[in-house]
Amino acid sequence: MIQLRYFASLRETLGVGDEQVDLPDGIADISALTGWLQERNDTWRTALGDSRLHIAVNQEIVKPDCPLRDGDEVAWFPPVTGG
Amino acid sequence: MIRVQTEDFDPGTELEQVRRNNGGKAGAVVSFIGLVRDLNEGDTIRQMTLEHYPGMTEKALGIIETTARARWDLTDVVIIHRIGPLAPNDRIVFVAAASAHRKQAFRACEFMIDTLKTDAPFWKKEATDSDARWVSAPPAAG
Numbered sequence: 001m002i003q004l005r006y007f008a009s010l011r012e013t014l015g016v017g018d019e020q021v022d023l024p025d026g027i028a029d030i031s032a033l034t035g036w037l038q039e040r041n042d043t044w045r046t047a048l049g050d051s052r053l054h055i056a057v058n059q060e061i062v063k064p065d066c067p068l069r070d071g072d073e074v075a076w077f078p079p080v081t082g083g
Numbered sequence: 084m085i086r087v088q089t090e091d092f093d094p095g096t097e098l099e100q101v102r103r104n105n106g107g108k109a110g111a112v113v114s115f116i117g118l119v120r121d122l123n124e125g126d127t128i129r130q131m132t133l134e135h136y137p138g139m140t141e142k143a144l145g146i147i148e149t150t151a152r153a154r155w156d157l158t159d160v161v162i163i164h165r166i167g168p169l170a171p172n173d174r175i176v177f178v179a180a181a182s183a184h185r186k187q188a189f190r191a192c193e194f195m196i197d198t199l200k201t202d203a204p205f206w207k208k209e210a211t212d213s214d215a216r217w218v219s220a221p222p223a224a225g
Contacts, residue, residue, distance in 0.1 A: 056136075075139070
């Protein structure tokens with residue numbers, strides 16, 4: 001089981017802020033996980049295909065080749081605008 | 084010291100706390116306060132809502148504090164960031180750095196607010212008279 005989280009405009013576009021999923025066989029890294037989620041429908045395909053998105057694993061920014069492990073928390077979000 | 088909070092903060096109280104903690108070691112305290120503007124991209128802003136990533140926010144701010152302390156000789160650091168609904172002219176963020184000498188404090192304060200803007204997971208959504216929209220990040224850090 002992994003925890004997935006989406007923030008800000010991405011959360012609104014997808015209509016979900018967080019969910020838990022069982023890690024499918026063959027999904028070994030973030031890039032593969034993103035691709036698997038994009039297969040849900042066109043909204044997911046387009047939204048998660050935005051190259052500006054940042055990805056965090058266990059609350060630290062990672063690159064798409066970051067490996068996945070059971071129990072991880074993975075988050076996608078647009079560039080930050082605080083301060 | 085790092086705080087993420089819905090309620091407002093009092094800059095005077097925060098700066099006085101830095102002074103009290105200091106015990107004579109720092110000769111300089113530099114602080115920055117960020118406010119909600121009433122105008123963005125030509126539209127009047129009625130409300131600004133700050134979303135964040137609980138947990139990661141505190142981690143990211145902690146890394147900023149640790150990095151600043153490693154780079155400059157600081158006696159105290161304060162970062163306060165508000166979340167939730169805010170109105171024009173409300174305070175959003177407070178950053179302070181205390182050091183023996185002013186140059187270190189100035190540089191550390193600027194570094195911390197600049198890095199917060201690019202690294203800490205906060206997002207602004209602004210409401211105008213006709214619309215609510217997510218603020219887009221500038222193309223390059225600045």
